Amino acid sequence: MNALRVENITKTYDSFKAVDNISFSIQEGRLFGLLGPNGAGKTTTMRMIMNIIIPDSGKIFLFDETFTEKHKDIIGYLPEERGLYPKMTLIDHLQFLGEMKGMSSTEAKKISLQWLGRFNLLEWEGKKIQELSKGMQQKVQFIATIMHSPKLLILDEPFSGLDPVNTKFLKDILMQLKQEGATIILSTHLMDQAEKLCDDICLINKGRVVIQGNLREKKEEYGHNSVILEYSGDASFVRNLSMVEKLNDYGNYMAIQLKDGSTPHQLFQILAGKKFEVKKFEAAETSLNEIFIDIVGGKSHG
């Protein structure tokens, strides 16, 4: 079953098309990355999924049902701009947000305390939010997003502004929630994060879908043959080989991109007969980041 299906949604502000006919679907239990540069339309898309912004046209289905207000209770949403009530105490704040997701006040309190315990924040329970450090506030924000055990998590740039400790913390929690069966959508412009986490991706640029599908398949499809070569001696001849498409020489190592139809193995055979020392030869997969820059950068420069 699809946890979420988005059909042809469009949002126009004056003459600016923030989101232009985007469609995608996410299978239950998958971790889905909505990728794209700043201003691509990620936040607008997520807000439309949450019915915070109403699309000009198009449809959104949650678990094969048309979106209604009651679906908000099974979604956990972390907006890009984090927000807390600075003057409320930690426990009051969490309890209130839990109640807003349909929990009873006693249940909301109980679960809040459990999570505060897990996040080592229990001793801060009665403190006002404005007295907490930024890292602690970020933890409070996650708790508010996940405390009602949502079936679908929508996280807008969840890793932005996090310190390495909290980044790892959040990743661990996401993996655990995924194992428990939650479907997760996250948006990010950090491709290495997406590469490590996502099962499926949808890359959007200027409001339109550029690539979408299974991450591994897409990397094979859009990836290039590349080789990382560590060496000593004179390797300038490599630049002139007919099979080389692009080359970056850093002195001690070079990153080589091969033309379609050539393989790293063919290059290896040529190198073997030459008078220089190969220290390391690595047939590398193209990173998502390179694909991203290729496609997005290429398009934006014409």
Place this chain on the structure above:
Amino acid sequence: MDRVIKIIKREFKTKVLTKGFIIGTILGPIFLLGMIFGPAFFMNLSEEEPLQIEVVDESAILFNPLIKAFDDTLSNGQPRFILIPIEPRVYYNRRENFRQRIEEGETSILLILPQDIVDGGEITYLSRSVSEMDLIQSIRRRINDEVNQIRLKQAGLDPQQISKLTRRIDIKTIKIEKGKETERGVGQEFITSFIFLMILYMTILLYGAGVMRSVLEEKTSRIIEVLLSSSNSFNLMMGKIFGVGSAGLVQYAIWSLMSVGVFFVASASAPKLMDQVTISRDTFFFFALFFVIGFFQFATLYAAVGAMCSTQDDAQAMSVPVTILIIIPFLVSFMVINNPTSDAAQILSMIPFFTPMLMFLRITLVAPPAWEIIAAIGINLIAILFFVWVSSKIYRVGILLHGKRPTVPEIVKWLKYK
């Protein structure tokens, strides 16, 4: 719906359980009483000293009668005025001297009564300040009365007879309300209405602005988007307005209990005084009703203003038009107090924004026919629905936008967004 109640509960709790609210609830009435009776109190304080008036009586017939006319005393038993006769010859010889004494404040007032005063000559009043209208009028009236007496005598008439013949008729005012007759003075009526009007005006202004501040807080702290993921913008806005409004009603309830308490204590200890104060249950009822109506009208607009703005400074500037919509009816209501049966009062009291204050005043002053009250309430309810519609549209778009203040054409565009 249960989400709206949760929002109201939170808003109510954060509003009521603050030091500001508790202090305001207790100090509010004291402050109000101070504003009403303070000026009179200080005016009395400053007059607690006899006033010296030097009189240059060129007519030579007025000074003695005037001593009788200026014989009132201060509350501490001292005479209010001390008249000092100055020989005209002495005055004209040393005129500069006298003027200097006035300038230096040694003499407060110097009066010159001309020789032809009985035949229409002008009195000259010399003082460092000529802005004390009450005092000057009172002096003029006293001298005028004495001059009249002299004129009557010169014409061969008996002043006592004349004053008997031209005696003024007193008026007793009785208000007919629900078949009852209540004897009430015009002054009492005025003061009761005025106090309630002040409270109505101040609380609508304060709580309306409170809604705006609260909306702006949720916007600038960015918590609003988290809330939007649990409920919709309409519920959030209405929850906010109801939450702040119910805090206002609680404050009224506390004030009512306080005044009932004061009333009981006062009527036990000074029953005569309390006869003067007559506040009917109807007054309380309409007061609460018109607070609710007025509050909703202005709170929805204030909520929209809060959602449009990104900073306190912006909000202050953008809320001016709404604030003016509160101030104008308040100013107009002074006209209505003087003339509550005029056509203008009748028409304006039907118009949204004016109704809460003006209709309330008319009800307390002239008891307008029931259909007028019902029509005014009906018109205002329709207006409120319209304001809620407009404001919720503005709120929905504005609450997510940060940065520069929107222009009017942009706001009009928001109304058309799907």
